[in-house]
Amino acid sequence: xxxxxxxxxxxxxxxxxxxxxxxxxxxxxxxxxxxxxxxxxxxxxxxxxxxxxxxxxxxxxxxxxxxxxxxxxxxxxxxxxxxxxxxxxxxxxxxxxxxxxxxxxxxxxxxxxxxxxxxxxxxxxxxxxxxxxxxxxxxxxxxxxxxxxxxxxxxxxxxxxxxxxxxxxxxxxxxxxxxxxxxxxxxxxxxxxxxxxxxxxxxxxxxxxxxxxxxxxxxxxxxxxxxxxxxxxxx
Numbered sequence: 047x048x049x050x051x052x053x054x055x056x057x058x059x060x061x062x063x064x065x066x067x068x069x070x071x072x073x074x075x076x077x078x079x080x081x082x083x084x085x086x087x088x089x090x091x092x093x094x095x096x097x098x099x100x101x102x103x104x105x106x107x108x109x110x111x112x113x114x115x116x117x118x119x120x121x122x123x124x125x126x127x128x129x130x131x132x133x134x135x136x137x138x139x140x141x142x143x144x145x146x147x148x149x150x151x152x153x154x155x156x157x158x159x160x161x162x163x164x165x166x167x168x169x170x171x172x173x174x175x176x177x178x179x180x181x182x183x184x185x186x187x188x189x190x191x192x193x194x195x196x197x198x199x200x201x202x203x204x205x206x207x208x209x210x211x212x213x214x215x216x217x218x219x220x221x222x223x224x225x226x227x228x229x230x231x232x233x234x235x236x237x238x239x240x241x242x243x244x245x246x247x248x249x250x251x252x253x254x255x256x257x258x259x260x261x262x263x264x265x266x267x268x269x270x271x272x273x274x275x276x277x278x279x280x281x
Contacts, residue, residue: 119230119232121259122136124143124226125257126222126224127222127223129193129197129221132258133189133257133258134258134260135207135209135259135262137226141214144217145205145206146162147162149162149178163176163177164176172187173185173187179208179214179217180214182214184216184217186206186219189219190219200219203221204219215266234251234252235251237249244270247264
């Protein structure tokens with residue numbers, strides 16, 4: 047004890063505070079027994095590891111969950127209405143959308159024609175008639191009848207959707223056109239079982255909000271829409 051008091055007195059005379067001496071003694075004791083400091087360091091290491099894990103999880107949650115789809119995963123479609131139901135066709139199959147009223151004007155005579163679409167005698171009901179489109183005779187089919195729906199008369203909002211790949215193949219008469227939009231391919235599902243097999247072959251898919259996407263490549267090949275246009279009357 048006298049030795050410790052002498053060390054304390056010597057420390058004070060050298061300018062050290064009693065607390066500094068106590069800390070030095072504690073550190074000296076730790077050096078003599080290293081096991082006393084290990085639990086502290088182990089706890090610090092565990093806390094640091096936990097912090098890194100939480101930071102990594104927070105970073106993963108902060109990232110955007112949905113990536114932007116690439117072009118191959120989406121399609122652009124034009125939306126239209128037939129007998130109150132909404133349909134769509136990929137825009138890459140649409141060559142032009144025509145307003146029947148624009149076809150009713152004859153530049154040669156300067157007068158409006160009597161018939162917008164010329165009927166073909168003896169033709170099936172699905173064939174609405176033919177039009178003179180870009181100097182060629184083009185068959186126009188009533189899409190409502192083709193889909194087994196109630197046909198409507200041509201009105202102010204009626205349109206003819208001209209389909210084709212490298213040429214004008216045929217026209218589809220619809221009640222109204224709406225807009226164009228893009229759809230993810232993986233969002234399209236199979237049509238319901240109530241859809242007939244013949245119509246199902248012309249449907250690419252259905253969206254969850256009941257938008258029916260028709261197959262623009264299959265429609266011109268459907269045997270119900272094949273007409274020998276060479277036999278159609280001239281306009």
